[in-house]
Amino acid sequence: MRQITLGKAVNEAIAEEMRRDDRVFLMGEDVAEAGTPFKITAGLVEEFGTGRVIDTPISEPGFVGMGVGAAMTGTRPIVDLMFGDFLFLVMDQLCNQAAKTHYMSGGKLTVPMVLRTNLGATRRSAAQHSQSLHALVAHIPGLKVALPSSAYEAKGLLKTAIRDDNPVVIFEDKLMYNDKAEVPEEEYLIPFGEAAVLRKGRDITLVGTSSMVQVCLKAADLLEKQGISAEVIDPRTIVPLDEATIVESAKKTSRAIVVDEGHQSYGVSAEIAARIAEKAFYHLDAPVLRFGAMDVPVPFSPALEDLTVPTPEKVAEAAAKICRGELVHAA
Amino acid sequence: MRQITLGKAVNEAIAEEMRRDDRVFLMGEDVAEAGTPFKITAGLVEEFGTGRVIDTPISEPGFVGMGVGAAMTGTRPIVDLMFGDFLFLVMDQLCNQAAKTHYMSGGKLTVPMVLRTNLGATRRSAAQHSQSLHALVAHIPGLKVALPSSAYEAKGLLKTAIRDDNPVVIFEDKLMYNDKAEVPEEEYLIPFGEAAVLRKGRDITLVGTSSMVQVCLKAADLLEKQGISAEVIDPRTIVPLDEATIVESAKKTSRAIVVDEGHQSYGVSAEIAARIAEKAFYHLDAPVLRFGAMDVPVPFSPALEDLTVPTPEKVAEAAAKICRGELVHAA
Amino acid sequence: MAEAKHNSDDYLRMYRQMVRIRAFEDQANQLYLSAKMPGLTHMYSGQEAVAVGICEALTPQDHITSTHRGHGHCVAKGADFKAMFCELLGKEEGYCRGKGGSMHIADQSNGNLGANAIVGGSMGIATGAALSHKMLGDGQVTVCFFGDGATAQGLWYEVMNMAALWGLPVIYACENNGYSEYTKTEEIAAGSMTARAEAFGIEAHSIDGQDVLAVNKLSAELVARCRKGEGPFFIELKTYRYHGHHVGDINRDYYRSKDEEAEWKTTRDPITGFGKWLQSEGIVSADDLVAINDAVKQDAEAAVQYALDAAYPDGSEVDMHVYAGTRHALSA
Amino acid sequence: MAEAKHNSDDYLRMYRQMVRIRAFEDQANQLYLSAKMPGLTHMYSGQEAVAVGICEALTPQDHITSTHRGHGHCVAKGADFKAMFCELLGKEEGYCRGKGGSMHIADQSNGNLGANAIVGGSMGIATGAALSHKMLGDGQVTVCFFGDGATAQGLWYEVMNMAALWGLPVIYACENNGYSEYTKTEEIAAGSMTARAEAFGIEAHSIDGQDVLAVNKLSAELVARCRKGEGPFFIELKTYRYHGHHVGDINRDYYRSKDEEAEWKTTRDPITGFGKWLQSEGIVSADDLVAINDAVKQDAEAAVQYALDAAYPDGSEVDMHVYAGTRHALSA
Numbered sequence A, B: 001m002r003q004i005t006l007g008k009a010v011n012e013a014i015a016e017e018m019r020r021d022d023r024v025f026l027m028g029e030d031v032a033e034a035g036t037p038f039k040i041t042a043g044l045v046e047e048f049g050t051g052r053v054i055d056t057p058i059s060e061p062g063f064v065g066m067g068v069g070a071a072m073t074g075t076r077p078i079v080d081l082m083f084g085d086f087l088f089l090v091m092d093q094l095c096n097q098a099a100k101t102h103y104m105s106g107g108k109l110t111v112p113m114v115l116r117t118n119l120g121a122t123r124r125s126a127a128q129h130s131q132s133l134h135a136l137v138a139h140i141p142g143l144k145v146a147l148p149s150s151a152y153e154a155k156g157l158l159k160t161a162i163r164d165d166n167p168v169v170i171f172e173d174k175l176m177y178n179d180k181a182e183v184p185e186e187e188y189l190i191p192f193g194e195a196a197v198l199r200k201g202r203d204i205t206l207v208g209t210s211s212m213v214q215v216c217l218k219a220a221d222l223l224e225k226q227g228i229s230a231e232v233i234d235p236r237t238i239v240p241l242d243e244a245t246i247v248e249s250a251k252k253t254s255r256a257i258v259v260d261e262g263h264q265s266y267g268v269s270a271e272i273a274a275r276i277a278e279k280a281f282y283h284l285d286a287p288v289l290r291f292g293a294m295d296v297p298v299p300f301s302p303a304l305e306d307l308t309v310p311t312p313e314k315v316a317e318a319a320a321k322i323c324r325g326e327l328v329h330a331a
Numbered sequence C, D: 001m002a003e004a005k006h007n008s009d010d011y012l013r014m015y016r017q018m019v020r021i022r023a024f025e026d027q028a029n030q031l032y033l034s035a036k037m038p039g040l041t042h043m044y045s046g047q048e049a050v051a052v053g054i055c056e057a058l059t060p061q062d063h064i065t066s067t068h069r070g071h072g073h074c075v076a077k078g079a080d081f082k083a084m085f086c087e088l089l090g091k092e093e094g095y096c097r098g099k100g101g102s103m104h105i106a107d108q109s110n111g112n113l114g115a116n117a118i119v120g121g122s123m124g125i126a127t128g129a130a131l132s133h134k135m136l137g138d139g140q141v142t143v144c145f146f147g148d149g150a151t152a153q154g155l156w157y158e159v160m161n162m163a164a165l166w167g168l169p170v171i172y173a174c175e176n177n178g179y180s181e182y183t184k185t186e187e188i189a190a191g192s193m194t195a196r197a198e199a200f201g202i203e204a205h206s207i208d209g210q211d212v213l214a215v216n217k218l219s220a221e222l223v224a225r226c227r228k229g230e231g232p233f234f235i236e237l238k239t240y241r242y243h244g245h246h247v248g249d250i251n252r253d254y255y256r257s258k259d260e261e262a263e264w265k266t267t268r269d270p271i272t273g274f275g276k277w278l279q280s281e282g283i284v285s286a287d288d289l290v291a292i293n294d295a296v297k298q299d300a301e302a303a304v305q306y307a308l309d310a311a312y313p314d315g316s317e318v319d320m321h322v323y324a325g326t327r328h329a330l331s332a
């Protein structure tokens, strides 16, 4: 099968959906001629024109709010937020307005809007351009949250997001835009709320989100060399979350580690770990461990930044330890 | 000892600190003559004048940003955010600026700002005036987060917050403003990062935050009637979190339930439960259970709203069940 | 397409709509005072000419966004008393099945995209609706209602800029009632409101919001020009709220005088004023007006009783409408 | 207190500071091109007269807030090359111990509250600093630098309103370099910039940002008036950035022409222009200018080498400075 980059996969998803449905349009900063700083939307304005590929001023609250209003009145905006860190600027429009409109109106109004943005550190971009803020939006009922882990997921999840009648926030990993994966030529969608079991295993379950799926797969390779068989699961959407697949796996392997690139405390790894620990309780042979980004603002210096993110080595080391039955906390 | 309301305790804390330190000032919407909608700051403008008790326009991002700048340059602002739900409007100034300034400057700049706001549902105020959003700020390193559970805590924690050299977000429960508690006449501070064990117990640990401490205490009463002895812990600050006290208690009782009024998923109860489940793993006789607000926008109708918050009865019922050794999930 | 009204039927409908708003608010206030209302609510009384003057220039398809003080906009845009009172009381038959309440009342069938409890929160929504209509090419216009206090929200300047750049069919209608909560407008707003819009190249008007005919005439003109692609526009409407900021704001002496309130009520009431004009023009008699008032009052009372008797939503609705397409969000 | 400069020393310092900024950026660009720079950075070259003209009107105690394109402000406010290059390379001796990098460089000792990677993100901070200084009564002035693109952020209007209401000693300095990223200013800004400030009752000026003397003269006047309580003020400074939006933005044809770039560089360069004037006034000779340039270049090169050789912070610093008063945030 052909291989394409994640960036190209996103571009195809948008183009295909814009061709399919006239009501779909794209707006954001420098999405037209410039094609975004990551060149993800390059070529779209040539095909669809400036009426449907709209460059905005640097007014994130304004154009996200406009996305909400447009979505309520018959069009289907894909709003591009250049960096996930700018979510902080648009939280009111996203969480007080978009997320709640369907509910507050008793089901009369819908907000079919997609907010495309990104996450991920280690680009030497410092504290305001390196955050992974998906936990914040996952906490707000009314929003769906997708975290593609490869070009394949990026395309399938984005297409599903665009067709969903709810506000969906989709986070791409900035470091993965040039990563290639097999992506079929034919159209496909990836349903929300269905985790992917990427690797079958017996001894431990590794749950990873976004680029941490790669970390888990690499950790699984390292573990294999030690004779430990790890199952790797990618939830793909954290709202809705496919709890059943994750919990069943943990019941089977009786051990689990959750890896996510958001700050560890009060983050996504806490929710998934808490659910596993609660719902697979009677099956667990070891505490559910978590790896998140260190609870510090992301430092600029390469010497520091690399210390803040989970690595395959650290995940494998912890996994091996609990698989060997060593205690990780005082008994 | 004298009893005063939580509202009065907050007012005293601000007044005392403003008397002690000239650099402390208060700003927010209708904080002066009107004394806020909850009348919490009434009387302060009369004592300290409009130069230090400043009414602002309805510009939350603007005046929180100004609080950050003021704090960086020699004054110590207490910024009043009328409803916790408006946090969404100020997230950039709070989380991208205030939280990160000390770190990004390598320790050269400090932001001694307090953001006073509130949480709590069941006031029939609907989805945009009833949220408990403390999980969001707890996820961002650089911010401290305090959740007073009574007038006593409200005063002591706020005074500590005002003297702290870091940005602190303190959430009062709107429904507790008129609740009275014993508050000494003499000055006192409550240190951050020290949980209060409000009730000693043997069989189960109930961890509650803010008004959910009352829910836990009432649940403990109900459990006592069934011969079950519950230990009740109030973390008081969730950043920093006194993990040791909580985990030790769970090790002792071998069971725990966490109750918090934020939405349950991806919320505060997940973090605390995940830590207990991990760090007291070898001691637990039952899964750690969680109670949060239902994962729905807060509905207006009284017939619906009351269903969305944890109650003493539900907490006691779940606690009794696990104390009796009944399985809560399929084995 | 609506035009400036100039026949008796139109005049009478405008009068009646203003009376309906006043009657609605009087009942709502009574519900609060008799402790039958869950929570608080913000009364529109005194500002009727704004909502009616503007909404009468719109078709039902045209959109509006409303505010925390939104009953007037809702009634003026065509809403029904029963569904409104049911919403205020959290009943199943309310416009939002009780889920929204006073601060989120929305009436999709008449183009009301909803009240909003975030001051300024609907400015993006209104501008986005205008963008939608421009893209869809359906000629529809959107009116964004907000108060003087909301002009302090940065969002307004962001969306004005985009509306101006892209020529969107949106009218920003600022109801300047002199106060935001308990603070006078001059204490929270520097410079000039109209200049703020004009700085973005937006044509701005400032008019008497108590004169329903003047409001309607200007609105009809601007709506027509919006449809021709000449938008956006800004209107400042000088008006006054008769009640407190919300129903619970009873002692107001510390921020405004009883004399000031009396002055507006006795000399600048929009309903009395228009009623007098209707009589002076020979369009109606004093008795006609009394009859309208009585009929509306009865309607309102009957609707209140209906709402009081109506059922609350079933508890199972609590996790419905969280996600479109998912019946119950919390059942597997 | 600084005044408009009118002696040779002051002129020469201004010239030298502009040359220092240019030299700093040339070195930074080289670091990027030779793959020695972590991440990206935004060059200030071309805009030197703005930072220098304004900062020379300030005392070291006066505060500034800066932007993603912040090296110029940092140098102009008195920073040292070595600590700056160390910061750009993430070294321990950097102004922020390597934690901030180019986009967060701050120099507390010279009153620079920091660059900011959120466009417009420092507008609240600057206005709050002005509030502090007003409260403390220390007569200090704060200058808030930002680009034309940042005028699209609603925050600006919120803080202008408060600054105007409360008469704060803050100067908003908008460097209009014609572009925000890859988009021309006229495509993202409706109306007039000065009118936006004036709408809040703020005195506004629009001047040539390439003329360091004009910038300095106006700044000195406004700074003095701020100290007397006549603030706030707004200045739009028309300028141009020579490089791409950031060091990696090499092929710019699709958004601006090479001719346009050449035109600004050859006819409106702030350093060349001021150098010519200095010569024509007989203050310096051509050789003097060459000598200044050479000396600055050597300084810059030496500082780069110093920074390249300097140590990274120890790994244990990663959880330091998260909280003031807590040495390591993550150790119990």
Ligand SMILES: Cc1ncc(C[n+]2csc(CCOP(=O)(O)OP(=O)(O)O)c2C)c(N)n1
Pocket (backbone or CB within 6 Å): B029, B058, B060, B082, B086, B089, C068, C069, C117, C118, C119, C120, C146, C147, C148, C149, C150, C151, C177, C179, C180, C181, C245
């Ligand atoms: C973002 C936000 N800030 C503050 C409030 C609290 N609040 C509700 S109404 C109001 C005053 C609004 O004044 P104005 O816009 O003039 O409308 P009016 O009440 O006069 O109709 C305030 C401060 C809010 N609901 N939302």
Ligand SMILES: Cc1ncc(C[n+]2csc(CCOP(=O)(O)OP(=O)(O)O)c2C)c(N)n1
Pocket (backbone or CB within 6 Å): A029, A058, A060, A082, A086, A089, D068, D069, D117, D118, D119, D120, D146, D147, D148, D149, D150, D151, D177, D179, D180, D181, D245
């Ligand atoms: C809130 C926010 N939105 C978008 C960006 C991405 N961005 C960085 S610089 C820039 C353009 C800024 O233009 P301008 O303010 O004119 O400054 P200039 O780069 O021209 O100096 C943009 C869009 C950002 N850093 N912050």
Ligand SMILES: [Mg+2]
Pocket (backbone or CB within 6 Å): C147, C148, C149, C175, C176, C177, C178, C179, C180, C181
């Ligand atoms: Mg008002």
Ligand SMILES: [Mg+2]
Pocket (backbone or CB within 6 Å): D147, D148, D149, D175, D176, D177, D178, D179, D180, D181
């Ligand atoms: Mg620019």
